[in-house]
Amino acid sequence: MKIIRFDSVGGASGDMILGALIGLGVDVDELNAELKSLIPDKFLIKTKLWQSHGINNGIQVEVEIPEHHHHHGRNFNDIKTLIEDSALASEVKAMSLKVFTALAEAEGKVHNKAAGEVHFHEVGAVDSIVDIVGCCLAFSKLGAAAIAVSPLPTGSGTFKCQHGTYPLPAPATLEMLKLGLRSAPTDEPFELVTPTGAALLAILPKADIGDDATVSKSSDSFGHRELNNRPNLLRASLYENNAAHNGKCRLTVLETNIDDSTPEIIGYAFNKLLKAGALDVWTQPISMKKQRSGILLSVLCSQNLKAELLELILTETTSFGVREYEVIRHCMEQRFEEKETPYGKVRIKIASYKGKDLTSSPEFEDCAALAEKHNIPLKEIMQKALI
Numbered sequence: 001m002k003i004i005r006f007d008s009v010g011g012a013s014g015d016m017i018l019g020a021l022i023g024l025g026v027d028v029d030e031l032n033a034e035l036k037s038l039i040p041d042k043f044l045i046k047t048k049l050w051q052s053h054g055i056n057n058g059i060q061v062e063v064e065i066p067e068h069h070h071h072h073g074r075n076f077n078d079i080k081t082l083i084e085d086s087a088l089a090s091e092v093k094a095m096s097l098k099v100f101t102a103l104a105e106a107e108g109k110v111h112n113k114a115a116g117e118v119h120f121h122e123v124g125a126v127d128s129i130v131d132i133v134g135c136c137l138a139f140s141k142l143g144a145a146a147i148a149v150s151p152l153p154t155g156s157g158t159f160k161c162q163h164g165t166y167p168l169p170a171p172a173t174l175e176m177l178k179l180g181l182r183s184a185p186t187d188e189p190f191e192l193v194t195p196t197g198a199a200l201l202a203i204l205p206k207a208d209i210g211d212d213a214t215v216s217k218s219s220d221s222f223g224h225r226e227l228n229n230r231p232n233l234l235r236a237s238l239y240e241n242n243a244a245h246n247g248k249c250r251l252t253v254l255e256t257n258i259d260d261s262t263p264e265i266i267g268y269a270f271n272k273l274l275k276a277g278a279l280d281v282w283t284q285p286i287s288m289k290k291q292r293s294g295i296l297l298s299v300l301c302s303q304n305l306k307a308e309l310l311e312l313i314l315t316e317t318t319s320f321g322v323r324e325y326e327v328i329r330h331c332m333e334q335r336f337e338e339k340e341t342p343y344g345k346v347r348i349k350i351a352s353y354k355g356k357d358l359t360s361s362p363e364f365e366d367c368a369a370l371a372e373k374h375n376i377p378l379k380e381i382m383q384k385a386l387i
Contacts, residue, residue, distance in 0.1 A: 001249055003207050003239045004139070005148040010232035011192025012152055014131025016221045017200050019061035020236035021138035022047060023219025030141070031134055037087035038133055041126045042066055045134060050222040053231040058220035063127035076104040076118045079129060088137065089347075090365050094275045095136040099203045103195060106175035111163075128196055135200050142238070143335065146207030146304065151182040152198070153230075157189040170195055176202045188227050205277060206304045213239040251279065251329050252306045256319040257286060259294035266295055269316040276312055277305045300327075332358065339385050343370045346385040362386060 006012070006020065022028055032045050043065045050060035074082075083096050104118045111118070120128075139147075154177075155168045168191055169177065176198030177183050186192065215237050223232035258266065266283060273281045280300040288294040297317065301309050306324065313322050332351040339348050339362070347363040362385035371378040 001146075001207070001240075002142065002144040003146050003148055003209050003213065004142070004144050005150070005209060005237045005239060006201060007150045007235045007237070008152050008193075008233075009230050010153065010188075010223060010227055010234065011155070011194075012197035012201060012234050013194040013223055014128060014135065014196035014200065015061045015063065016223050016232075016234040017197060017236075018045070018131055018135050018138060019047065019059045019221030020219050020234050021135060021142065022061065023059045023221055024142055024217050024236055024238050026138040026141050031137060034088065034137060035130060035134060039082055039126060039129055043126050043130055045130065052222055052226075052233065055220055055231055055233065058222050058233070060222045060224070062224070063130045065126045074120055074129075076100065076120065079120070082129070083133065087369050088133070089140065089363070090275075092133070092137050092140050094277075095139070095204070096133045098276075099132050099136065099199045102176065102179070102203050103172065103199045106172040106195070106199075109175060110171040131196055132200065136204075139204060144238070146205040146302065147201070148206065148209055148239075149181060149201050151184045152177070152193050152201070153186045153188070154183050155188045155190045155192040156185060159191045169193055169198075173198045179203075180206070186230075188229065190225055190227065192227075192232075205302065207302060209239050216240050249329055249331070250303065251327050252301055252303050252324055253298060253327055254301065254306065254310055254313060254322050254324050255296060255298040256313060256317070256322045257288055257294050257296055258317055258319055259288050259292045261295070261318045265317065266297065269297070269313065272316055273299055273309060273312060276309060277301065278309055300329075336363075341370070341381065341384040343374050343376070343381060343384070346370065346381070348385060360386070 004024070006017070028045055028047055043063055046062050046064050048060055050058045052058070079100050080097060083093050086093065107118045107120070108114055158165050158167055159170065161170070170191065172195035173193055176195060179202040181198060181202055183193070217238040219236050221234045221236065225232055270281050270283065278299050278301045282298050284296050286294050286296045297313070299309055299313065310322055313319055332353045334349055334351050336347045336349055338345050346366045348360050349363060350357055350360045352358060362382050367378055367381040367385060371381050
């Protein structure tokens with residue numbers, strides 16, 4: 001299992017997180033190409049080498065956009081539509097929507113509005129949308145399962161925004177910090193942690209780095225402000241858990257017996273659980289007491305998502321209670337490679353055991369998108385991808 005640890009010296013913002021992920025090995029040209037399906041506005045993610053306070057060979061990212069697009073805000077529903085209508089992979093869409101939903105709920109709480117009514121000013125601009133979705137896409141491309149985050153340094157004083165002068169941290173950032181992020185105040189009179197940066201670090205799945213994990217890569221990403229007493233630096237380290245590489249990891253199974261629901265409700269909950277990050281969801285028919293027919297709903301998930309998925313089961317189904325138990329999963333290592341077909345690129349998932357490739361399969365979402373685009377049978381795309 002791959003885990004990315006973020007160590008912050010100078011705070012965290014969307015562009016700093018994106019730079020850190022690019023520094024770990026994500027191709028910026030691929031990001032630009034895939035994100036073009038997301039947003040109609042012109043943009044270009046650009047990187048350059050940067051150094052500060054004696055730290056050399058860092059990276060700095062900027063989303064370059066035409067001047068007249070810089071302050072174009074959007075509301076939450078506009079952004080939701082952009083993401084859902086894009087050609088991005090389903091897991092990237094789901095993660096991006098979770099980040100924007102958290103931001104909308106935070107802004108709604110601050111301004112006493114429903115999340116769907118929130119109009120994003122800074123966060124709705126093109127560069128912020130590219131930062132957030134770009135980070136979710138880069139996280140997926142790295143094949144990471146989770147992140148770990150050091151305490152985040154926060155600035156002191158006030159800052160100006162569309163609504164006036166606010167104290168630091170910004171109200172929306174403060175709401176994000178309440179979602180389990182640790183922070184520590186500093187004497188830097190700047191906004192060090194932005195709402196975008198805090199939302200990404202709060203929403204991306206978390207996991208502890210095991211004792212047998214080792215660092216395979218690291219990168220230093222710099223922000224655009226020069227701080228007084230420290231580098232404006234966010235470091236990312238890619239840890240690889242050796243136990244997971246040996247095909248073994250600890251997971252949680254949540255399960256419940258349901259005998260008073262409809263197939264539609266079960267199906268709706270099934271899909272929501274997958275979108276929320278469940279590794280697998282399945283149902284099977286069972287006979288319950290008094291010979292009532294029922295459904296056993298089972299959810300396999302990482303331990304850090306247990307509480308969230310438990311709440312989802314209880315709120316979306318008619319269950320009165322949920323059992324949980326820990327399991328050990330033995331699985332093969334997985335990686336993705338891209339295959340060029342006559343209809344476009346398809347990611348191929350390859351599974352290996354003890355260093356030997358044993359099986360491969362084309363990604364369904366990629367094949368389905370191409371089948372719809374070219375109006376040809378899905379099976380034909382899948383067959384071409386495996387040739």
